[in-house]
Amino acid sequence: MELLYKIFIAPFQDMAAAPDFLMQVLWEGLVSGVLYALIALGFVLIFRSSRIFNFAQGIMVVFAALTLVGFHAMGIPAYVSVALTLVVMFGLAVGIERVVLRPLVGQPDIILFMATIGITLFLIGSGELIFGGENKRMITEELGIPTGAFEFNPFDGLLLLEQKDVTAVIGAVALVIGLLLFLNKTRMGRAIRALGDDSQAALSVGISQRTVWVMVWFIAGVIALVTGIVWGARAGVSFALEVIAYKALPVLMLGGLESITGAIVGGLMIGMMEKLFEIYWGQPLLGGGTESWFAFVLALLVLLFRPQGLFGEKIIERV
Amino acid sequence: MLYRTSGQFKTTYKADQALFPVRQDAILLGFILILAWAVFPLMASEFTFQALLIPVLVYALAAMGLNILTGYAGQLSLGTAAFMGVGAYACYKLITIFPGMNIVVAILLSGVFSAGVGVLFGLPSLRIKGFYLAIATLAAQFFLVWTFEEWAWLYNYNASGAIQVPNVEMFGTMVAGPLATSTTQYYLVLAIVTVMTIVCINLTRGTQGRTWKATRDMDIAAELIGINLLKSKLTAFAVSSYIVGVAGALFVFMWRGAAEPNLFSISLSFRILFIAIIGGLGSILGNYLGAILIVALPVVLNTLPHTLGIEISSATVEHLNIMIVGALIVFFLIIEPHGLARLWALIREKLIIWPFPH
Structure with missing residues (x-):
């Protein structure tokens, strides 16, 4: 009885007693959810267009952030550093396509998955070699991101929204809208979707797989850079950021590997629910x-009922 | 020339299906066994035991366990390290609760616990497939490591939160703990690994192995020809986790001597997966080849600059190490996606017909 009370009643009493704190917790969860969603978006984009489960997405976030900070440390102005980082990410996309993916076209999924783990290790090693392993400060002010906090007083309480978090959410929304416009309205975007729907048919109407793959990896790199800036502003830049990459995996499971909507909804859901669970039940x-594990277990439970995730394509198997 | 098979006739189907249809293979294996059982222990230094021989055997065993699941039964798992951890913690609890227990019995029993946990986390595999299952096994990985950290009973309420291997005696000699010598530990590991390998080879050659392979190749088709998928997948999870659990117990008791929860983190899972994939999925030999590569590479990279007379700081070497391992994984996947075992099979085919091209 005591235990049932603690599980089913006490947490909700706590929530009702301090609604401002609950809102604060939800906001924190929302912000980390946005980040998970962004990383998951990078995964989904690459998976849709090439069936490659890109494990390196998380490390690309760190790599992009490190490159940005590294360029700035060399005395280059912040915005020029961003442009240079984008150039580096484009070079990375071309390199990965040319050196790793092209020789492996047509191999089983697991082989390509392993290759992206190889890329992950390579990026970790080279990143630490070039930039050093210590934690760095993200150049938040230099990029013109405000650092103050908005204060609200709902229910006679206190709700603090840090301005950089608000910027992060707005930035993420803008990025997603831009991405959807790109995928639906431009020639290149249609080519990307066509290749994802049916690669044979897409190739036969003259869509270049190589260009599309480079493009997709570059977009994933851009998403990685945005994620890196946003997360770096919160927690500093180091390879400890790697752990958030794992957080994107249950998001993918929950939302479905092919679905952009799934990545966003799943990311926000997991971000908020894991915070709620940690504060009111976990602690x-x-x-x-x-x-560390709540998101995975939650996703696992959902998957038992919907094996393709909430928004994934229905898996049809034929013999 | 040395590998010529002409003159070796087989008159029965049984002889054709024998473990070594080619006589040279048996001789080669005998030679390797003599090396492992007699020559290495006589020649090896303390460093060789600790940095090369024992790790290769332990990693090869763990990879073999994973290979049964991923290579033979086709269920991708990323939670290997956590199951190794279950084996290690189970062995630790067994030894501390029953101090008189024979260590070999304890190690073999600890696999049973890991098998139980493995079956539990294997249950979703009946509904979840492919990458979804791989991420689902990550649930096991993160949840179990968290359990090792939070459940103080597992590490006997140590202040450090880590498990320390006590001194364990067997038939008058120290076999585990700080007082044990590397040679005894090596022989114990070698004996267990040898027996396990024989069991695995025969298991995968027989009915069970074929059931797994059918499940791997297409599970719906397998179901239609009368294979019970529930049984097939869960036995794969059980056998695999058993072997991985034993490998985990050996990992801590015969090699590391102490373990904290972080030792069983996801990077260990990936290392085992690399060994299985670079060695070759669906092969027993490959696990050894992969383990030799992954274990020996850092050792070589660490000593190479020193012998060449180049001074590099150890941190740089560490980073270079990670980079080169990553590059090598990609490299091996490109030259032979089916792993080192397939490479060896190709070389062997060439040797049999050598010096003729066809």
Whole structure:
């Protein structure tokens, strides 16, 4: 009885007692959810167009952020550094397509998956070699991101929204809208979607797989850079950021590997629910630290009922 | 020339299906076994035991466990390290609760716990497939490591939160803990790994192995020809986790001597997966080849600059290491996606007909 009370009643009483704190928790969850969604978006984009499960997406975030900070440290103005980083990410996309993906076209999925883990290790090694392993400060002010905080007083309480978080959310929304416009309204975007729907048919009408793959990896790089700036502003830039890459995986499971909507909805859901669970159930009952596995277990439970995720394509198997 | 098979006739189907249809293979294996059982222990230094021989055997065993699941039964798993952890913690609890227990019995029993946990996390595999399953096994990875951290009973309420291997005696000699010598530990690992390998080879050659392969190649078709998928997938999870659990117990008790939860992190899972994939999925030999590559590479990279007379800081070497391992994985996948075992099979075919091209 005591336990049931603690599980089913006490957390909700806590929530009702301090609604401003609940809102704060939800906001924090929302912001991390946006980041998970952004990383998952990079995964989905690459998976849709090439059936490659790109494990390196998380490390590309770190790599992009490190490159940006590295350029700035060399005395280059912030916005020029951003442009240079984009050039580097484009070079990375071309390099990956040319050196890794092209020789492996047509191999089983697991082989390509392993190859992206190889890329991950390579990027970790080279990133630490070039930029060093220590934690760096993201150049938040230099990029013109405000750093103050908005203060609200709902329910006679206190709600703090940091301006850089607000910027992050707005930036992410803009990025997603831009991406959807690109995918639906431009020639290149249609080519990307066509290749994802049916690669044979797409090739036969003259769509270049190589160009599309480079493009997709470059877009994933751009998303990585945005994610890197946003997350770096919160937590500094180092390879510890790698762990958020793992957080994007349950988001993918929950939302479905092919669905952009799924990545966004799944990301926000997981971000908020894991924060709620950690604060109201994890810390009082389980000793905390539940954020490391909660998302996975939640996704696993959802998958038991919908094996293709909430928004994934229905899996049809034929013999 | 040395590998010529002419003159070796087979008159029965049984002889054709034998473990070594070619006599040279048996001789080669005998030679390797003599090396492993007699020559290496006589020649090896303490460093060789700790940095090369024991790790290769332990990693090869863990990769073999994973290979049964991924290579033979086709269920991709990213939670290997966590199951190794279950084996290690189970062995630690067994040894500390029953101090009189024979260590070999404890190690073999600890696999049973890991098999149980493996079956539990294998249950979703009946509904979830492919990459979705791979991510689902990550749930096991993160949840179990969290359990190792939070459940103080597992590490006997140590202040450090880590498990320390106590001194364990077997038939009058120290076999585990700080007082044990590397040679005894090596022989113990070698014996267990040898037995496990024989069991695995025969398991994968027999009915069970064929059931797994049918499940891997197309599970719906397998179901239609009368294979019970539930049984096939869960036995794969059970056998695989058992072997991985034993490897985990050996990993801590015969090699590392102590373990904290972070030791069983996802990077260990990936290392085992690399070994299985670079060695070759669906092959037993490949696990050894992959383990030799992955274990020996850092050792070579660490000693190489020193012998060449180039001074590089150890941090740089560490980073270069990660980079080169990453590049090598990609390289091996490109030259032979089916792994080193396939490479060896190709070389062997060439040797049999050598010096003729066809």
